[in-house]
Structure formats: structure tokens, C-alpha cells
Amino acid sequence: xxxxxxxxxxxxxxxxxxxxxxxxxxxxxxxxxxxxxxxxxxxxxxxxxxxxxxxxxxxxxxxxxxxxxxxxxxxxxxxxxxxxxxxxxxxxxxxxxxxxxxxxxxxxxxxxxxxxxxxxxxxxxxxxxxxxxxxxxxxxxxxxxxxxxxxxxxxxxxxxxxxxxxxxxxxxxxxxxxxxxxxxxxxxxxxxxxxxxxxxxxxxxxxxxxxxxxxxxxxxxxxxxxxxxxxxxxxxxxxxxxxxxxxxxxxx
Amino acid sequence: xxxxxxxxxxxxxxxxxxxxxxxxxxxxxxxxxxxxxxxxxxxxxxxxxxxxxxxxxxxxxxxxxxxxxxxxxxxxxxxxxxxxxxxxxxxxxxxxxxxxxxxxxxxxxxxxxxxxxxxxxxxxxxxxxxxxxxxxxxxxxxxxxxxxxxxxxxxxxxxxxxxxxxxxxxxxxxxxxxxxxxxxxxxxxxxxxxxxxxxxxxxxxxxxxxxxxxxxxxxxxxxxxxxxxxxxxxxxxxxxxxxxxxxxxxxxxxxxxxxxxxxxxxxxxxxxxxxxxxxxxxxxxxxxxxxxxxxxxxxxxxxxxxxxxxxxxxxxxxxxxxxxxxxxxxxx
Numbered sequence: 001x002x003x004x005x006x007x008x009x010x011x012x013x014x015x016x017x018x019x020x021x022x023x024x025x026x027x028x029x030x031x032x033x034x035x036x037x038x039x040x041x042x043x044x045x046x047x048x049x050x051x052x053x054x055x056x057x058x059x060x061x062x063x064x065x066x067x068x069x070x071x072x073x074x075x076x077x078x079x080x081x082x083x084x085x086x087x088x089x090x091x092x093x094x095x096x097x098x099x100x101x102x103x104x105x106x107x108x109x110x111x112x113x114x115x116x117x118x119x120x121x122x123x124x125x126x127x128x129x130x131x132x133x134x135x136x137x138x139x140x141x142x143x144x145x146x147x148x149x150x151x152x153x154x155x156x157x158x159x160x161x162x163x164x165x166x167x168x169x170x171x172x173x174x175x176x177x178x179x180x181x182x183x184x185x186x187x188x189x190x191x192x193x194x195x196x197x198x199x200x201x202x203x204x205x206x207x208x209x210x211x212x213x214x215x216x217x218x219x220x221x222x223x224x225x226x227x228x229x230x231x232x233x234x235x236x237x238x239x240x241x242x243x244x245x246x247x248x249x250x251x252x
Numbered sequence: 253x254x255x256x257x258x259x260x261x262x263x264x265x266x267x268x269x270x271x272x273x274x275x276x277x278x279x280x281x282x283x284x285x286x287x288x289x290x291x292x293x294x295x296x297x298x299x300x301x302x303x304x305x306x307x308x309x310x311x312x313x314x315x316x317x318x319x320x321x322x323x324x325x326x327x328x329x330x331x332x333x334x335x336x337x338x339x340x341x342x343x344x345x346x347x348x349x350x351x352x353x354x355x356x357x358x359x360x361x362x363x364x365x366x367x368x369x370x371x372x373x374x375x376x377x378x379x380x381x382x383x384x385x386x387x388x389x390x391x392x393x394x395x396x397x398x399x400x401x402x403x404x405x406x407x408x409x410x411x412x413x414x415x416x417x418x419x420x421x422x423x424x425x426x427x428x429x430x431x432x433x434x435x436x437x438x439x440x441x442x443x444x445x446x447x448x449x450x451x452x453x454x455x456x457x458x459x460x461x462x463x464x465x466x467x468x469x470x471x472x473x474x475x476x477x478x479x480x481x482x483x484x485x486x487x488x489x490x491x492x493x494x495x496x497x498x499x500x501x502x503x504x505x506x507x508x509x510x511x512x513x514x515x516x517x518x519x520x521x522x523x524x525x526x527x528x529x530x531x532x533x534x535x536x537x538x539x540x541x542x543x544x545x546x547x548x549x550x551x552x553x554x555x556x557x558x559x560x561x562x563x564x565x566x567x568x569x570x571x572x573x574x575x576x577x578x579x580x581x582x583x584x
Contacts, residue, residue, distance in 0.1 A: 052475060084477030094468040098490035111478035111486050158472070165476060 003030045005169050005199045006051065011065030013043070013050050015058050020046045022223035023065070028169060028216075033191055033200045035214035035231065037207060039251065043223040044203045048171050051201070052086040053079040069168060084112070087162030089172040093154035093179075095146035095161070102142040104157055105129060108165040124164050131197070132160035133190050152183025156190065169199040176209065188213050207247060211235050219243050324560040331553035339557060345522045345538070347546070352554040354535065354561060356524050361534040361565065363525070364439055364514065365507040368446035373500065376451045380458030380496070385488060388463060397459070404452035412516035415445040420517060427529055437519035438531045445513050450503035457499030461492045494577045501573035508566045511536040535562040 006028035013021040021043040028034045036044045049055040050063055053074065067074050074082045095104045105125045109116055116124070125142070129135040134156040138149070146157050155175055162170055172191075176184040191200060191213045204210050210217050211231065218228040219240075227234055227243045238244045245251060331339065335352050342353015379400060387393040423444070424436030465488050473483040489496070519531020520541055533541070535558050546552045 054471060054475060057471075057474065080477050080479055083475055088475040090468055090472065090475075092468055094466070094472045096469060096472070096487060096490075098487075098493075107473075107486075108476035108478075111473055111476055111482045113482065161472075161476070 004028065005030050005070065006201070007068040007071075008047075008051075009066050009068070011047070011050070011063065011067060013046050013055055013061070013063045015055075015061040017060075020223055021050065024220070024223075024225040026218050026225060026228045028199060028201050030199055031195055031197065032215040033195050033202055033213050034216040034218065035210035036201060036203045036218045036220065037205060037210045038220035038226075039246070040205060042220045044205075044220050045173055047220070048088075048173055048201065048203050051169075051171055052083050052088050054083075054088070084108070084165060085168045087165055087167035087170045089155070089158050089162055089170065089175045091174045091177055093151055093158055095149070095154050095157050097145065097147040099146065100143045101138050101146045101149075101157060104146045105160050105164050107161055128160040128164040129157075131163050131194065132156045133186075133193070134160055150183070152179050152186055155179060155183070155187060159187075159190070159194075163194075163198070167198070169201060170194070172200060172202045174203055174205065177205070184209075219246065221246070321563070324556055324563065328553055328557035328560050330549050331557040334550050335554070339554070340561070343524055347542070347548075347551050347554075350550065352550070352557075354538075354558055356522060357533050357535045357538050357558065358561070358565070360439070360518070360525065360532040361508060361536070361562070363528070364442045364446060364518070364532075364534055365504060367439065367443035367528065368450060368507045369500065369504050371443060371447035372451045372454065372503065375447075376454035376458055376500070376503070377496070379451070379455040380462050380499075381484065382459075383455075384459035384462030385465075385484060397456070400452050400455050403448070404456075408449065408510060408512040409516075411445055411449055412513035415441060415513060415517045419444055423529075432527075432529050435519055435529065435531050437517050439518065439525055439528045442514045442518040442532075442534070443528070445517060446507045446510055449510060449513065450507050453503040453506055454496075454499040457502065458492070458496045461495030461499070462488060464495075465491045494580055497573070497577050497580070501570065501577070504573070505566055505570055508569065509536060509562065511540050515540045535559075535565075 004027045008024060008026045011021060011024045012019065024043075024047060026034075026036075036048065038044050046055060051067055051074070055061050055063065056079070063075070069077075069082070069085065074086075095101075096107055099107060102125055103110065105128050106116070106121055109121075109124075126135060126139075129138065134153060137153060138157075146154065149157060155178075159170075159175075176187050179187065188209065191202065194200060195215075202210075202214060214231045216229065217231040217234045219226045219234065219242075221242055227238060227240045229239075234243065235247065238247060331352065334350075335342070339352055339354060340358070341355055342351065343355050344351045344353045345356060379396070383393050383397050383400075387396075419441050420436040423438070423441045424434045427434040427436070469487055469491065470483055473487040474480075478486070514534055515537035518533060518537055520533055520537065521531035522533055522538075523530075525532040539555050539558055539562075543552075543555055546555055
């Protein structure tokens with residue numbers, strides 16, 4: 001019996017009258033990579049954005065159902081607190097261009113006005129950059145701007161930024177879709193290393209990526225959760241016909 | 253669940269149709285090019301006409317600027333000969349005794365402009381944030397935007413009237429309560445009306461710049477658990493800094509040169525101002541006040557030299573401002 005970090009039950013989301021996520025249920029297991037895959041527009045990114053309550057920032061957006069983080073309903077918590085506990089990495093690398101690499105990593109603390117002692121900061125920065133496998137590449141230029149890094153390095157910097165907050169779960173929204181193949185494989189390697197210490201929910205439209213890095217896979221189509229289960233099982237003996245058709249490249 | 257997939261036959265037939273269509277379009281365009289060479293020549297001609305027109309108007313612009321500058325310098329020569337460098341450092345302006353020192357007016361201009369700038373910055377930043385970040389759409393936001401832009405279009409003599417009728421009594425009441433000589437007119441009143449006049453410039457540029465801050469950066473900040481205020485202070489403002497500064501600089505340029513409204517409420521005193529409640533004169537207001545009654549070559553020439561100094565002061569401020577903006581945006 002694996003412990004769950006996140007439990008989504010009968011969850012629906014809509015904005016300006018469009019139902020984007022339709023009665024979805026799934027679980028995210030502790031220290032595993034769970035992949036959320038499906039064709040564009042299937043609602044996977046919206047579901048992800050609901051989990052750290054970014055979806056509600058769009059006007060006319062609404063949700064129903066429940067999402068429990070360690071058995072607490074995140075829609076009954078302060079959204080600011082939810083976002084501190086649930087880290088997010090975006091599709092396009094987005095380090096803060098006005099901050100140095102060092103400041104980018106501890107940006108979460110700076111933004112929240114949490115003051116830390118010098119050596120505490122140094123420890124967090126070094127730790128987070130080591131976890132995101134960027135330390136060796138940037139340790140000599142920590143005080144330079146993060147925007148001079150390559151795309152893959154920038155994305156790893158964003159991962160370090162999210163890790164620095166010590167989140168309960170890390171959400172990743174197609175983190176490699178803006179990267180070249182080499183940087184992509186670098187990030188994928190990183191994911192398998194990271195899951196020793198952190199729970200990851202990965203949105204991807206890349207079937208092969210889901211197969212390579214995830215332990216569990218959820219397949220969404222047109223806002224519905226078609227199938228959710230162990231990656232091995234879902235990829236070898238899918239229960240639903242639509243999953244099979246998606247995996248064999250008939251659509252998507 | 254009704255999902256229809258294209259089967260392979262359908263796909264093939266669509267591809268075939270697309271290919272045929274492409275072919276047909278391709279041959280049509282090539283036919284048109286061959287049959288109408290004169291059209292191409294005509295488009296070349298219009299291109300070069302357009303380019304020449306652009307060049308001419310650009311050069312014309314520079315000629316006007318140079319013309320203004322040369323005229324001011326030539327007309328200032330009698331005054332420069334008479335007063336020399338003491339024109340800038342002299343503290344007495346007394347045309348009756350032929351003393352022309354403009355230091356007082358230089359101080360008046362700089363103090364009123366910078367005071368106006370300081371007063372206007374909080375308001376223009378607030379308006380910029382309101383319409384650039386908090387309420388980007390909606391009736392009230394667009395109403396506010398056009399109201400702010402309308403402010404820029406009000407003639408400055410109207411501002412001057414309003415200041416005379418409303419601001420001067422207000423300032424006078426304040427001065428009476430504070431135990432200062434209650435002129436009502438003076439540097440503070442001029443700065444207040446100037447501040448109102450320059451807010452539209454920095455506010456509308458600031459709002460455009462703030463609305464250009466990439467949403468993925470804002471989302472990144474929010475996803476780290478920051479409040480909207482923290483996001484604005486630590487992500488939006490640093491990102492938009494150089495643009496906001498450029499807007500403020502533009503408004504400063506406007507404040508330095510503003511004439512009519514200032515002349516009406518600054519009190520027109522040629523003495524060195526003691527504090528911000530004292531009546532004073534700016535370089536622009538002294539020209540407006542005395543140009544019509546200036547008799548004698550040196551008097552007129554001195555006023556023109558004041559204009560020249562005013563031009564140089566705003567040039568220096570613009571160039572330094574640009575330099576600072578470029579340097580800070582390079583650091584980004």
C-alpha cells in the first residue's frame with residue numbers, strides 16, 4: 001500500500017462556460033512520478049493548474065469536486081499557502097530576468113519576505129542546485145543573471161527554484177516541450193533521480209516521455225479521465241480502446 | 253462517446269486534394285508574374301518614392317532643430333557679449349539697471365519641476381498599476397485610461413485658470429494655518445498644477461510597460477506562493493523599471509518647459525525663493541512675462557538667451573536620463 005500525497009476526487013473545472021475538466025479522479029503516490037498525458041486541449045494542463053490553484057486566477061473560472069493534499073482540501077486552504085506547498089515548473093523556462101542565479105533559486109523566500117541567515121541561504125541555494133544537477137555548471141557564476149543560461153539550464157534553474165521551497169509535490173507542465181532533445185534527456189534523467197526525494201506530477205503530450213520516466217500514468221481525453229494506472233500496465237495492456245488508439249498513434 | 257477518427261483512405265484523399273490545390277495556385281501565381289512585369293516595376297517605383305519621402309522628412313526634422321538652435325545662439329550674442337558667464341551665475345535680474353542674472357530662474361525651473369515630479373510619481377505609478385495590472389479590461393479601466401489621456405489634452409491655460417481658482421485659495425488657507433506669509437501663489441502651487449499636468453505622460457507609458465510584463469514571470473512568482481503585492485514589488489517593477497523611468501523622464505521634460513499654467517500661479521517674483529511657498533519665476537515664465545514689454549536689444553537678447561539655457565537644460569536632463577535608463581536596462 002503506497003501512501004498518497006494528492007487525491008483528486010470527482011473534480012471538474014470550467015472557464016467562461018466551457019467545461020475543461022470533467023469529473024476526474026486520480027491519486028498521486030508518494031515519491032513517484034505520475035504522468036498526465038493526452039492530446040492538446042484535453043484539460044491536462046488545466047487540471048495541473050487547479051492543483052496549485054493557479055486556474056482561479058483566470059476570470060470566470062470555477063471548479064467543483066475536491067483535491068486533497070495529505071488529506072486536507074486545498075480549496076479550503078489559503079491559496080498562497082497551497083502554492084508554497086505545491087511547486088510548479090512551467091512549459092517555457094521562466095527564470096526571473098532581473099535576478100541573479102543565486103537570487104532566482106531563493107526567489108520563493110525573497111518574494112514571500114522570509115529573511116534567512118547568510119549561510120542558511122547559501123545552503124539552500126547549493127542544495128537546490130545540486131538536486132537539479134545544475135550546481136557544477138553555475139557554481140562559479142552564481143551572481144550572474146539567469147537569463148544568460150541555455151534553455152535546458154534555465155529549466156533546471158526553475159526546477160531548483162521550485163525545489164528550494166521544499167514543496168510536498170512538484171507539478172511540471174510539459175517541462176521539456178521548449179527544449180532540444182539533449183536538454184530533454186537531461187531533464188528526464190533528472191526526474192528519475194528527483195523522485196527519490198520528491199513526488200512529481202508531470203504533464204506531457206509526449207507518449208514516449210511518459211513511458212520512460214513515470215511510474216503511474218493517467219490518460220485524459222476531452223476533459224475526461226480515460227484511464228489511470230501503473231505505467232507498465234497502461235502501456236502494455238490498456239483497458240480502454242481510446243487509450244490503445246492514442247498509444248498506437250491513431251490520434252493526438 | 254462519439255469520437256470520429258480519419259481512416260487512412262480519408263487522410264490520403266485529403267492530402268491529394270491539398271497537393272492538387274497547391275499546384276494550381278503555384279502555376280497561377282507564376283503566370284501572373286510573367287504577364288504583368290510593369291506592375292513589379294511600379295511597385296519598385298513606389299518603394300523608392302516612399303523611401304525618399306521618409307528620408308526627406310527625417311532630414312527636415314533635424315534641420316528645424318538645428319534652425320531653432322542656431323537662431324537662439326545668434327540672437328543671444330548681444331546678451332552673451334554684455335553679461336558673459338555671469339548671466340548664469342548672477343542672482344539679480346533687473347532690466348531697468350541692465351542687470352541680467354538668471355540663476356534665480358534656473359533654480360525656480362529645477363525646483364518646480366523636480367517637486368512636481370516627486371508629487372506626481374506615486375499617483376502615476378498607482379494609475380499605471382491599476383490599468384496595467386489590476387484592471388486590464390472592463391468599462392471602468394477603459395474609462396480611466398481615456399480620462400487620463402484626456403488630461404494630457406487640456407490646454408495649459410485652462411489648467412492655469414483652474415489652479416488660480418481652486419489651488420491658490422487652498423494653498424493660501426494652508427499657509428494661513430501654518431503661519432507662513434499667505435501668498436497662495438508660489439513654487440508649491442506651481443508644482444502642484446505641474447504634477448497634475450504631467451501625470452498622464454508617466455501614467456500611460458507606465459501602464460503600457462506594466463501590461464507588457466510577461467505573464468509567465470508573474471505566474472512563476474505566484475506559483476512560489478507570493479501575494480499579488482509581493483509579485484508586483486519584486487517581479488513586475490524590476491522588470492518594467494527602465495520603461496517606467498523613461499515615462500517619468502518624459503514627464504520631467506514636459507514639466508521643465510511648461511509655461512502658461514506656471515506663469516499664472518508661480519507669483520512672478522525675481523527674488524531668490526526662500527522656501528517652497530515663496531513666489532518665484534521659472535525660465536519659461538520669465539520669458540512669457542517679459543517678452544512683450546522688453547525694450548532694447550540686450551533685454552530681448554537676454555530673454556532669448558534664457559530660452560537657449562532652457563533648451564540646454566532639458567537637453568542635458570534628457571541625455572543623462574537616457575544614459576541612466578540604458579545602463580540599468582543593460583544590467584538586466
